[in-house]
Amino acid sequence: MSSKIVPLHQLMVHEFLLVEANIENIKDTDLKALEVLKGGQSLLQIKRQLKTMQIVLLRDSPDIPALHLVKPEKKQRGDPFDDKKLWTLTPEATRCLSPSNAKALEQRAKLANGPVIQASTPSGNLHPPLPMPDYIPEPVVNHQEPDAPLLYEYNLEIIGASQLANVGFSMDKTQMEETRYAESPKQGHYPDSLIYKFKASVNE
Structure with a gap:
């Protein structure tokens, strides 16, 4: 099974489905096989960075996938964003990740989801718009050169x-x-x- 390690801030959206959430049960033999160890990092450093979510482990078939795409619940009918799916933590990942690691992954998923646009309805508490001031055109300056003296x-x-x-x-x-x-x-x-x-x- 192919696997690699990438920093969390460099995690690409197309890699979200490969993120492994079952960090505690990863075998040392699996980590030693990673090519990143050839860069001079020790096994202890790799395990520490995985536990603090500085880096994430990507696997072709994660034991517990950390992220998945879901369709949010409809808040109101006719919402133009009803069909948009959002990245979120899987229920299994929520149970096995620490709160800080879960929050870090959620923040990365929110960046991929983009801004949340909510439809707003008119409220009676809103103040009416102020009237526009009357347009006053600038005065026209008729500048004429004085006649030259008749010498x-x-x-x-x-x-x-x-x-x-x-x-x-x-x-x-x-x-x-x-x-x-x-x-x-x-x-x-x-x-x-x-x-x-x-x-x-x-x-x-």
Whole structure:
């Protein structure tokens, strides 16, 4: 019969069915045959660690299996976890293991079972949820760059202005400023001429 020893914290779930609970009746000849003795551990050390559950003995056919899968009792109808089986100590293992060893194995089984999820029902003692505060949007900041100062002035004199009635003039915008429109024209230096004045922030 094949057997081996592993630390409890390294015990894998697929090895649970191989854990031997009948530690007190294991023969020394069985322990001497274990390969772990070749690592320098004495027979006395192995027996002491088995009794304190620091290590567990795995056997193909345990005399008393320590763990088995069972379906828990249904606590309420419609529980979505009704079909889930859980690892737990066998009744025989509970009788032959010390309380501390039984507790250590139970803790390892609980880790394999995962968290226990219980369905909860509404209770009249629960406080109602607090109302959500009214949503107040952040104010919109309309940031506008101030206009550049108009440092330059241009005068455009049009001769024959009487023939250009209702015609407007503007200075084309540059990359640094917007389009500037002429102010009201004034009489030019020549007959039938008008002077249009433009102001700009850059030197054209």
